[in-house]
Amino acid sequence: MSYIVKPKVHHPSLQKNAIGRTRRDYEGAISTLCAGCGHDSITAALVQAFWELDIEPYKVAKFSGIGCSSKTPAYFLKEAHGFNSVHGRMPAVATGAGAANRDLIMVGVSGDGDSLSIGLGQLCHAVRRNVNLTYVLENNGVYGLTKGQFSASADPGSMSKKGDVNTMAAIDGVLMALTLGATFVARSFSGDKAQLVPILKAAIRHRGFAFIDVISPCVTFNDHEGSTKSYAYTREHQLEVVQADLVLPQAEIAIDYSHGEAMRVQMHDGSVVTLRKVDENYDPTDRDRSYEVIRKHLLAGEVATGLLYISPESVDMMEQNEAVDGPLFNLPFESLCPGAAELEKLQTRFR
Amino acid sequence: MTSGVNEFAIKIATANGTGSGSANSLIMQAIFRMGIPVTGKNLFPSNIQGLPTWYEIRVNKDGYTGRTPTFDFMVALNNATYAKDVAEVKSGGYLLYDSTWPFSEELRRPDVTYIGVPLAEMCNLSFKGVRERILMKNIAYAGALAALLNIDPDIIVELTQEKYSKKQSLLESNRRAIALGFDYVKAHFDCPLPVRLEKMDATKDSILIDGNTAASLGCVFAGATVGAWYPITPSTSLMEGFTNFCRRYRVDTVTKRRKYAILQAEDELSAIGMVIGASWAGARAFTPTSGPGISLMSEFIGLAYYAEVPAVIFDVQRTGPSTGMPTRTQQGDIMMCAYASHGDTKHICLYPADPHEAFEMAVKAFDLAERYQTPVFVLSDLDIGMNDWMIPKLKWDDSYRPDRGKVLSSEELDAATSFFRYLDVDGDGVPYRTVPGVNPKGAYFTRGSGHNQYGAYTEDSDEYQEVLDRIAAKVKGSAKSVTPPAFKRKIGAKTGIVTVGGCHGACVEALDRMAAEGIVHDYMRIRGFPFDDDVREFLEMHETNYVVEQNRDGQLRSLLMLETGVSGHKLESIRYYSGLPLSAQVVISAVKEKQRRAA
Numbered sequence: 001m002s003y004i005v006k007p008k009v010h011h012p013s014l015q016k017n018a019i020g021r022t023r024r025d026y027e028g029a030i031s032t033l034c035a036g037c038g039h040d041s042i043t044a045a046l047v048q049a050f051w052e053l054d055i056e057p058y059k060v061a062k063f064s065g066i067g068c069s070s071k072t073p074a075y076f077l078k079e080a081h082g083f084n085s086v087h088g089r090m091p092a093v094a095t096g097a098g099a100a101n102r103d104l105i106m107v108g109v110s111g112d113g114d115s116l117s118i119g120l121g122q123l124c125h126a127v128r129r130n131v132n133l134t135y136v137l138e139n140n141g142v143y144g145l146t147k148g149q150f151s152a153s154a155d156p157g158s159m160s161k162k163g164d165v166n167t168m169a170a171i172d173g174v175l176m177a178l179t180l181g182a183t184f185v186a187r188s189f190s191g192d193k194a195q196l197v198p199i200l201k202a203a204i205r206h207r208g209f210a211f212i213d214v215i216s217p218c219v220t221f222n223d224h225e226g227s228t229k230s231y232a233y234t235r236e237h238q239l240e241v242v243q244a245d246l247v248l249p250q251a252e253i254a255i256d257y258s259h260g261e262a263m264r265v266q267m268h269d270g271s272v273v274t275l276r277k278v279d280e281n282y283d284p285t286d287r288d289r290s291y292e293v294i295r296k297h298l299l300a301g302e303v304a305t306g307l308l309y310i311s312p313e314s315v316d317m318m319e320q321n322e323a324v325d326g327p328l329f330n331l332p333f334e335s336l337c338p339g340a341a342e343l344e345k346l347q348t349r350f351r
Numbered sequence: 352m353t354s355g356v357n358e359f360a361i362k363i364a365t366a367n368g369t370g371s372g373s374a375n376s377l378i379m380q381a382i383f384r385m386g387i388p389v390t391g392k393n394l395f396p397s398n399i400q401g402l403p404t405w406y407e408i409r410v411n412k413d414g415y416t417g418r419t420p421t422f423d424f425m426v427a428l429n430n431a432t433y434a435k436d437v438a439e440v441k442s443g444g445y446l447l448y449d450s451t452w453p454f455s456e457e458l459r460r461p462d463v464t465y466i467g468v469p470l471a472e473m474c475n476l477s478f479k480g481v482r483e484r485i486l487m488k489n490i491a492y493a494g495a496l497a498a499l500l501n502i503d504p505d506i507i508v509e510l511t512q513e514k515y516s517k518k519q520s521l522l523e524s525n526r527r528a529i530a531l532g533f534d535y536v537k538a539h540f541d542c543p544l545p546v547r548l549e550k551m552d553a554t555k556d557s558i559l560i561d562g563n564t565a566a567s568l569g570c571v572f573a574g575a576t577v578g579a580w581y582p583i584t585p586s587t588s589l590m591e592g593f594t595n596f597c598r599r600y601r602v603d604t605v606t607k608r609r610k611y612a613i614l615q616a617e618d619e620l621s622a623i624g625m626v627i628g629a630s631w632a633g634a635r636a637f638t639p640t641s642g643p644g645i646s647l648m649s650e651f652i653g654l655a656y657y658a659e660v661p662a663v664i665f666d667v668q669r670t671g672p673s674t675g676m677p678t679r680t681q682q683g684d685i686m687m688c689a690y691a692s693h694g695d696t697k698h699i700c701l702y703p704a705d706p707h708e709a710f711e712m713a714v715k716a717f718d719l720a721e722r723y724q725t726p727v728f729v730l731s732d733l734d735i736g737m738n739d740w741m742i743p744k745l746k747w748d749d750s751y752r753p754d755r756g757k758v759l760s761s762e763e764l765d766a767a768t769s770f771f772r773y774l775d776v777d778g779d780g781v782p783y784r785t786v787p788g789v790n791p792k793g794a795y796f797t798r799g800s801g802h803n804q805y806g807a808y809t810e811d812s813d814e815y816q817e818v819l820d821r822i823a824a825k826v827k828g829s830a831k832s833v834t835p836p837a838f839k840r841k842i843g844a845k846t847g848i849v850t851v852g853g854c855h856g857a858c859v860e861a862l863d864r865m866a867a868e869g870i871v872h873d874y875m876r877i878r879g880f881p882f883d884d885d886v887r888e889f890l891e892m893h894e895t896n897y898v899v900e901q902n903r904d905g906q907l908r909s910l911l912m913l914e915t916g917v918s919g920h921k922l923e924s925i926r927y928y929s930g931l932p933l934s935a936q937v938v939i940s941a942v943k944e945k946q947r948r949a950a
Contacts (some may be wrong), residue, residue: 019816048560058791061632074796074896075810083631083788085624086650092616092624097787099565099577099625100634104788122624125617213905285596317614324608328576333753336574338600340747347744350558351384 012203018054028075031066038190038231038346039138043075046107046136046191049185049200050077050155060105061097065119068110068145069138088119091126094133094247095317097127101327102318107134107206112267113143116152116171116259123173127209127210132316134210137173138190148221174296174308177290179210183314184210185290187194187308188235190206190217201246209266209316211270214292214304237303241293244307246271265312275307284309354441357387357412357548359423364436365489366399366429372530373514374489375406375796376482378496379739380533381506383432383559386551386654387416390856391739392932397677398585403432412551417857418932423546424500426492428470432459445544447495449488466540470493470918473531477638478524494532501543503550504533518917554879558744561640562735565745566665567592570637571600574753575663577636579625581644584677585733586667589639592777596794619644620858623651623662630661631797633786634872635717644673652726653692653798659773659782659822661720662758664688665713665729667736679930680733682852685906688728689880692906694710695819695824700728700880701834705735707742708878713749715834721756723821723829725865732901734932735853763791770795772806773818775863779823780825826881833879836886839872847893848942849922850865851877853932854899865942872942880914890922895949897942899925901933 014022026047031040050057057079064070066087074080085093090108098106115123126133139155150158153173154166163296174305175311177185184209188196197213203210215234223230227235228314265273275284283289290309297304324331338346354360361378365371368824375391382389389501390409396402409419411917420439420530427436433448435454440446442462450467459465470488476699478484515522536542567589569579580590587850595614611794612629614743616622622638627704629636641646655662666688670681688700699719703709720727757777764770764785771819772795773782783802785793795806803814804821837855839862855876862874868935875889875896890896905924912919927933 037918056791058794059788061787062913068889079794080573081785081794084796084800084829085627086654086799089620089624089651092621092630093628095614095621096579096628096630096634097632098628098637099614100629100632100636101788104632122621125567125621129614135893139504192802215948269498318612321612321613322607322609324606324610325395326602327633328610328612329629331576333574337751341750342600343568343745343747344550344552346568347558350560 002280017051019056024052024171025049026057026077028078031075034220036219038140039069039072039189041073042136042138042216043216045196045200048197049204053201055105058109063094063106063108065114066112067111069109070114072109077227081310087278088114089122091122095126095129095131098131098133098317101330102323103327106132109136109138112139112141112151112153116173124180127177127182127211129317130208130314135212137213138216140216140222142218142222144218144221146163146204158228161221161224173213174294175291180213180288183208185309185312186212187305188212189215189238189305190234191231195240195305200247202244202273202307205269205271206234206314207269208316218243233339234303237301238308239297239302239304241282241304242284242306242308243278244274245274247274251291265310273310285312315323324348354423354546355550356547357410357551359410360419361408362422362439363406363426364429365404367396367402367404369489370486371489372805374493377510379408379495380510380559381502382410382548383554383741384506385503385548386554386742387413387548389589390416390741393738394417395678396907403429410548413705414553415856415860417752417860418740418934420934420936439552447492467894468532468535473535476525483524486526490525490528491532494529495536498533498542499544501547503879525944554741556744558705559739559741561737561739562703562709563589563667563737564592564732565710566729567715568596569710571596572747573714573717575609575635575637576718577634578623579638580614581616581619581622583641583644583933585669586639586641586665588737589665589667620651623648625649625653625661626662633943637665639665639667641667641669645684645687649692653694653696653728656696656698658797660801661722661724662726663716663720664726668732669891669948676930680932681928681930682732682901684730685910691912697881698726698728699829699833700730702852702878703729703731703735703851704876705742706740707745710745711736717755719829719832721753723781723825724756725826732853756780759763759783759785760791764790764792771804773802773804775821780821780828787877791832797836807826809864830881830883835883836878837876839874842871844871844873845894846871847889847896848899849875849896849901854901855932857935857938858899861938864935865939882914887917890915890917895923896921896947897923898937899927901927902930
């Protein structure tokens with residue numbers, strides 16, 4: 001993960017958020033990805049989302065596996081700990097970290113190879129566990145670092161740069177997450193920051209596993225004609241079925257809900273996600289209907305985007321585990337060790 | 352050894368899933384409560400119901416715990432294994448069988464006394480329902496053994512009362528079944544037999560416990576809060592133990608919330624990933640597994656080594672390679688754990704010999720993992736992990752405080768001018784670390800890719816090597832902190848016996864028995880890796896060292912040669928890898944044979 005440190009030049013007129021930080025404070029090192037890479041736009045959206053949420057960067061922990069996407073945690077939130085783990089195994093590391101400290105705000109960045117091939121099992125089980133993690137799948141249908149092999153999300157019939165045609169079925173992360181019981185499922189496009197930032201904000205505030213599949217074109221290996229993950233193809237076929245916005249608790253009063261089709265979903269921290277349906281038939285709190293509509297669009301060659309499903313009843317892993325409030329890692333030792341007298345008493349059982 | 356009072360071995364042959372476990376532990380516990388040293392070994396199949404299973408009880412007034420391969424008393428209740436069971440009875444020994452059915456004349460040996468007890472017939476008359484009849488048949492043979500071996504009936508009553516105090520009907524059935532066996536044998540045979548029990552006072556400061564339970568208790572006492580695992584024989588009961596003890600000790604009395612998290616992973620890769628994530632975030636975390644699990648975890652173990660993340664891994668070894676015999680014991684993972692993962696790695700290992708050490712080493716493993724910021728293995732085996740051992744009572748020092756290693760607090764970070772994750776500030780090879788979510792000055796990027804001492808990505812050869820060399824020095828330095836070998840020296844000994852882990856019981860017995868014949872050896876039992884100088888010195892000072900271990904390829908011997916540089920011709924290998932626990936006789940025969948050939 002090569003990176004170059006950014007120069008620290010801050011313009012005095014940069015806008016500050018509620019905790020007095022500028023967007024610059026949410027950035028990281030300079031990206032070494034290819035110019036025009038979709039992943040860099042997603043990094044920028046993450047910077048924007050955390051800044052808008054007024055989150056102290058050090059309260060965040062960033063996770064990734066291996067691949068182009070997995071380099072990106074170095075490019076945002078330099079004041080946060082990051083863990084670039086092994087290929088396809090980021091969910092396990094984040095699961096453990098979340099168990100040690102449930103107060104961490106965890107964000108994981110992965111790719112389609114990392115998530116849907118080598119790490120498919122880990123992704124599935126992190127979804128099932130409802131780990132409190134914002135999981136961004138930067139989806140470009142191709143292996144970049146190894147120069148252009150198809151990934152498991154490549155659509156059947158799509159063509160590689162070299163001209164090979166993919167003959168295998170694609171794994172659709174969104175449909176898969178829905179069937180596995182995910183409590184927050186979204187799809188977006190790296191070229192649509194206006195849509196992506198509110199989704200990320202809602203995901204970060206969601207208590208549970210928030211799965212976001214972001215079509216993120218690979219300019220070097222998968223942005224040609226014949227690709228179904230190119231900028232041109234995605235722009236043409238993207239269909240927003242629901243518009244999401246996140247309203248923070250303190251800002252709630254100022255928002256006018258009177259117009260349109262807005263649905264309100266209350267989050268654990270008191271903030272509210274408003275969902276404006278573009279598609280009349282869509283209900284983003286109905287798992288089966290969501291599945292049906294997304295599947296229908298998929299078969300029609302359309303990429304349905306938006307905050308596609310959200311469960312207001314999400315119970316995350318540590319709640320399921322009935323864990324104490326706050327982190328486990330710094331509980332006082334005296335409250336963890338039963339002590340000599342108790343050991344003596346216990347051992348009457350072993351006689 | 353001459354059999355007799357408080358000096359004999361029993362083997363009980365039954366079929367799996369018939370409930371013989373409770374009868375066997377009843378017998379074992381009763382002997383223990385009579386104050387007589389006793390060990391039990393469960394030889395069970397990888398099966399839920401139907402396959403043959405055996406339970407071996409060794410009564411030994413001197414307290415030797417090794418297995419004995421022949422038996423004074425055989426309880427042969429599985430006709431599928433009659434022939435094998437008959438063959439294992441010592442000449443002059445006894446065999447109890449269920450005389451409801453005839454016992455084939457072909458299987459009768461003139462030098463064995465046959466004791467027929469109509470267990471099924473009596474239980475069919477006394478109990479209703481298939482399940483209860485089968486279960487009570489087991490309790491009935493316990494009753495018969497009580498009469499034949501002179502087990503104190505009061506203790507049997509006491510034990511059944513304790514066990515079934517809340518289930519009155521079961522208590523009643525058990526009592527009746529015991530009486531059936533007891534009374535029948537009393538009426539038909541001369542009781543007790545010459546091999547029998549007489550009360551002693553040698554167990555009052557001891558407990559009966561298996562190594563997995565003891566290790567799980569160590570995890571609780573060490574303050575571990577995150578346990579991640581994938582079920583695998585023979586390590587499963589370690590996490591079951593942790594779960595039970597946490598329910599007892601770690602639930603907040605007011606809020607009923609848990610001060611622990613147990614994560615059942617989808618596989619071992621995930622289990623170790625969770626441990627690494629939790630340790631990275633500051634918790635004491637561990638995973639119990641067996642050999643196949645270590646194979647799967649290897650990539651992550653390399654990450655933890657190189658990114659310097661603590662992790663505690665219990666490897667309750669079973670026979671390999673591959674699936675091997677999952678319910679049999681071996682020490683086949685010595686080499687794999689020492690160097691697990693690709694690239695240059697070397698790991699701290701601790702090798703308990705019994706449940707007592709499993710408890711102590713569990714605690715120590717967390718201290719070492721955090722002090723050295725690296726994975727630590729505790730290698731026990733199926734025999735230690737799953738069998739009940741008589742060990743001195745566990746002790747705890749209330750002044751113990753965990754060694755959390757060099758973790759910078761928020762205040763320390765505020766006061767520091769700079770923080771670089773992999774910088775050797777103190778010159779001991781151990782850098783400082785921080786945990787996430789505490790202080791913005793502590794942020795760093797953890798990676799398994801090349802990094803320099805400042806924590807930044809690097810592809811620069813010198814920067815890369817600098818970090819790799821420091822880690823090597825750090826792990827080498829841990830040799831002073833791992834558990835030192837246990838030595839026993841004899842005046843005039845020119846040879847040494849060197850062993851590890853669960854071979855200890857058989858080796859100690861072998862040493863004593865050889866000493867009684869005038870053959871003396873010094874003794875070194877390896878308890879930790881990396882080795883310190885004392886290991887090399889011991890090997891060098893003896894003309895020949897007999898390295899006793901339970902695997903085919905002499906892994907401990909190889910590790911000793913690699914790591915101490917001592918020449919192979921000084922290290923004679925004694926290997927036993929049948930999957931059964933080692934016996935003293937194996938060691939004695941092998942040493943004598945090698946000495947005879949050398950002479």
